[in-house]
Amino acid sequence: MASVPSTPLLKDELDIVIPTIRNLDFLEMWRPYFQPYHLIIVQDGDPSRTIKVPEGFDYELYNRNDINRILGPKASCISFKDSACRCFGYMVSKKKYIFTIDDDCFVAKDPSGKEINALAQHIKNLLCPSTPFFFNTLYDPYREGADFVRGYPFSLREGAPTAVSHGLWLNIPDYDAPTQLVKPLERNTRFVDAVLTIPKGTLFPMCGMNLAFDRELIGPAMYFGLMGDGQPIGRYDDMWAGWCTKVICDHLGLGVKTGLPYIWHSKASNPFVNLKKEYNGIFWQEELIPFFQSATLTKDCTTVQKCYIELSKQVKAKLGKVDPYFNKLADAMVTWIEAWDELNPASSSSTTTPAPAEVPNGPPAKGK
């Protein structure tokens, strides 16, 4: 078994947010690693259903009725019948850090057979700087046994604060529906022993299955969009949050890491169901990527909220013509920030980070 620290790191500073519609049996396997922490369970779907939480966990649970009661009309920004509802958990948390995990994700083992304490690795990633301004070929230079390589400028070796830690998955990989249909039997068996910073100016697909972030640094950007019931799109919630988050992190000089830890993803969702959900996304994505690649934020966007509101204006101005959905989404982005600031009054002006870097996100990359 992986070592569980005797005093779990950040025990009182981290919440574990879990969206669920079925049950929380998976928590039994995670018990040694999660039990010291507070859980925020966001129950999607039918609120009259009772979700049984295994004994011994300290948790708060919110169903749709709770979300409606707490947010009132602003509840419209929280998705229904989609795991995107998890971002409600981020909003109501009072902690500095969030770890979110899906209920079909279990403890993985490393190549030596040892269990992986995914939460401990995420915490390490978040507490250690990132290196977004210059790529280190030996990956995370702060890891034991590694360092910055020859040629790495010394002035950049302090790195940047880490806002996001994006983990990966063994067994069922996070493929889109077309890929799932073509390769139904493919399993990810490759354990890549690396954590690395995604360079500034580069976008990536952020998966919400195994994700941690510094809520104080980037929380308001982690809105998972309008998905599911009544919406023309699904399975793009975490993608949307990831693109917004990365643009804002790049602007504010914050780092995003990807790689370890791995979890074991046990359930392959139905590719035909997925295809229907993703269908619009697959086409819209082609417009969204150039939009995010060329999005620039002005110097007076000094907080995450200001960045996010500015982005929402650009979404309306530039993506509204792709589909009316984006007008709704832009409005929901504003509602989200309003709700966030209402529930988190102290943070509405406190997440001021150092002046944004001079160099903007860079010229639009040419898709080939």
Next chain:
Amino acid sequence: MSLDIDGSEVDVVIAALHPNLTTFLEEWRPILSRYHLIILKDPDMKEELQIPSGFDHQVYTKVDMEKVAGQTSINFSGHSSRYFGYLISCKKYIISIDDDCLPARDDQGFLVDAVAQHVTNLSTPATPFFFNTLYDPYRKGADFVRGYPFSLRNGVECVMSCGLWLNIADYDAPTQAVKPDERNLRYVDAVLTVPVRSMMPVSGINVAFRRDIVGPAFFPALRLAGEGKCRWETMEDIWCGMCAKLVCDHLGLGVKSGLPYVWRGHGVDGGDALESLKKEWEGVKLMEHVVPFFQSVRLPRTAVTAEDCVIKIAGMVREQLGPLDLVFKHAADAMEAWVKLWKAAAPQSQINS
């Protein structure tokens, strides 16, 4: 994997900074025996090279360099001798390995065929415009993840493959001095594309590239005043690599980093890193000027070949960095001299654009 490699398209270039290549070549024999080797004898070396039999190889010395290059601002001594090998080769793929590196073993204990891995990296697409979280999507058992735009899934041509090192990693002198006993034991089983616009330190210890496309961008130009024979006393590869990355970014070509590993340390001890520190400190200071420069370089649309790009960058270096340090002015001269040499030495290698 090596069954698919066409050996006639590959030259393996080795700069001999040590006269006795016996151990090096014997250890590499299972992998290198099927390829043509270009061996450069360090122009400063007095001793004769010792090369075991059974290798298809050609040795080039100071005499050859002077014959081909003539009077030139380019200095081919030490690690820079390998560039002469790049110049006179006519092959599509160059694999370049330092003579203090032996084949590594992977995490299963198998010998790593570094040449085959480099060629595989160079003959599969790169994905510089969007990061794939499962690393190389073209590798067996991997693919593009959900959310990766479909229009970017064809990728672009990969023209640089930057390998890594187990045992003695490529650290600079200060790091080496502080951590003389650190050994890189971590085998990271990944190849990934270094994203567009991201700067990186390209190490010349274990590198491969498409000579026919970016050869002109692999030049010996930045020579430290106190440059020595230890890797941590040089910056020539770092400078060249940053320029080459700029060229690749501008031309829409890809650069990969990661596998293959080589095992570095044969004949290298921790060395007298502290002594080297006196020399390499200069290099460390220079890097600080270099970063803002590279961040700001924008190449014109009219630069459509590697040669065009290098000439443009040389001009910018002379203008913007030349006033800061003479070393940059010399570098600009060497870059321009290199492109001239390149065009003269192998006219058939020019890209028809």
